[in-house]
Amino acid sequence: MTDAHPEQTAPVGADVPLISNQNVMMNISLIKEYHENWTKAQTQAFVSAGLERLGLSHIANRRNPALTAEERFCAMLLRAAMIRNALIVIDRPFQIFPHLQDATFLLGALDGISDLFMRCFILDYCWMKDKYGALCR
Amino acid sequence: MHGLESTGKVIISVVDNLHDTLIFSGKVVRRLLHPAAYNRATRNVLVNQIYFTSVQILPVFLALSVVFASLLVGIVFQSLKTLGLAEYFGHVLMGLIVTELSPLLTVLLITLRSSSAINAEIAVMKSNRELTALEMFRIDLVDYLVVPRIINGMLSMVLLSSLFSIVLMASGLLLSALIFDMSVDVYTNILLNSTSFSAIFIALVKCAVYGFFVTLIPIRFGLRATRELTSIPITVSRGMVNVFAAILIIEVLSLLTRLF
Numbered sequence: 228m229t230d231a232h233p234e235q236t237a238p239v240g241a242d243v244p245l246i247s248n249q250n251v252m253m254n255i256s257l258i259k260e261y262h263e264n265w266t267k268a269q270t271q272a273f274v275s276a277g278l279e280r281l282g283l284s285h286i287a288n289r290r291n292p293a294l295t296a297e298e299r300f301c302a303m304l305l306r307a308a309m310i311r312n313a314l315i316v317i318d319r320p321f322q323i324f325p326h327l328q329d330a331t332f333l334l335g336a337l338d339g340i341s342d343l344f345m346r347c348f349i350l351d352y353c354w355m356k357d358k359y360g361a362l363c364r
Numbered sequence: 365m366h367g368l369e370s371t372g373k374v375i376i377s378v379v380d381n382l383h384d385t386l387i388f389s390g391k392v393v394r395r396l397l398h399p400a401a402y403n404r405a406t407r408n409v410l411v412n413q414i415y416f417t418s419v420q421i422l423p424v425f426l427a428l429s430v431v432f433a434s435l436l437v438g439i440v441f442q443s444l445k446t447l448g449l450a451e452y453f454g455h456v457l458m459g460l461i462v463t464e465l466s467p468l469l470t471v472l473l474i475t476l477r478s479s480s481a482i483n484a485e486i487a488v489m490k491s492n493r494e495l496t497a498l499e500m501f502r503i504d505l506v507d508y509l510v511v512p513r514i515i516n517g518m519l520s521m522v523l524l525s526s527l528f529s530i531v532l533m534a535s536g537l538l539l540s541a542l543i544f545d546m547s548v549d550v551y552t553n554i555l556l557n558s559t560s561f562s563a564i565f566i567a568l569v570k571c572a573v574y575g576f577f578v579t580l581i582p583i584r585f586g587l588r589a590t591r592e593l594t595s596i597p598i599t600v601s602r603g604m605v606n607v608f609a610a611i612l613i614i615e616v617l618s619l620l621t622r623l624f
Binding site: 237244248264306310 | 404406408488489492493496497502503508
């Protein structure tokens with residue numbers, strides 16, 4: 228029997244940038260508005276709640292160039308989580324925040340919105356496995 | 365022989381370009397007629413586009429319209445008076461200025477302000493891989509980027525050209541009183557008697573066609589940008605040259621429509 232709503236790939240990575248002429252709120256809202264026809268009020272409430280859980284309410288009206296690497300990653304992650312039954316694929320996350328020494332921040336962000344997606348895969352080079360610590364053992 | 369070869373290459377390139385534009389137009393028209401293209405995201409983009417193109421421009425557009433309209437009507441009325449052709453001023457105002465020059469001046473203003481911006485915006489999005497990002501989220505580029513901009517282009521052209529015509533007629537009212545010592549009633553009667561509704565219909569259709577192409581061509585050229593940032597000014601420059609060529613072609617075609 229097939230699932231009525233199978234998992235859908237939702238990419239996060241430096242090669243899947245935010246739209247630069249839209250703020251974070253619009254970037255994230257777009258997914259629900261386009262695929263599920265949500266109203267602006269519905270999406271804004273939902274996205275605001277998501278940003279609040281990540282402690283990033285203040286970036287809602289900022290555009291991509293004004294974000295720090297961590298804020299940019301969280302915006303991309305939340306955008307991916309907007310896909311229904313999201314199977315989030317994070318492609319080489321340390322390309323987005325190369326200055327971080329380990330994956331603590333990444334895992335914290337995933338924990339913060341863990342109910343918004345089905346599964347998550349992190350793809351990276353094998354020589355980066357030290358950065359992921361216990362995740363790779 | 366070399367000259368002939370170069371000419372042939374140029375002709376092939378022009379025909380290819382025209383063919384590509386028409387194929388892309390066909391694809392866009394099909395999406396324009398498809399109800400599924402009008403989801404919430406597309407409608408939001410449309411509202412934003414109408415605000416940027418038609419509302420934000422209003423103060424500047426009105427100021428320019430008053431200046432252009434007063435100059436144009438003033439010169440034409442003064443010339444008609446000098447030549448002793450004052451009785452034709454209604455036909456000149458409606459037949460030439462309102463239905464021909466008004467759409468042309470409006471399309472030039474919209475091209476300078478909006479077409480160039482659309483071309484650069486799409487080229488930057490392509491260069492930054494933002495279009496790839498949209499595709500990876502299964503967002504149809506034609507539905508999300510092209511359809512709202514095209515509808516906005518057509519709507520804005522019709523509305524702004526109508527506004528320009530209203531300003532022209534208001535200027536005509538003022539200047540006819542000054543130059544021909546004409547009352548409001550006489551002016552209104554002359555305008556109504558000189559109005560050909562088929563000409564107004566053709567002018568409105570022409571505005572919509574202008575709006576379609578001055579939006580479609582910049583988008584198509586913007587989509588040709590590559591990953592290199594240096595491709596952005598090249599695509600914008602080529603796009604704008606093609607937009608001006610399209611304006612000339614539409615103007616000639618509309619003239620032919622009037623002749624036959």
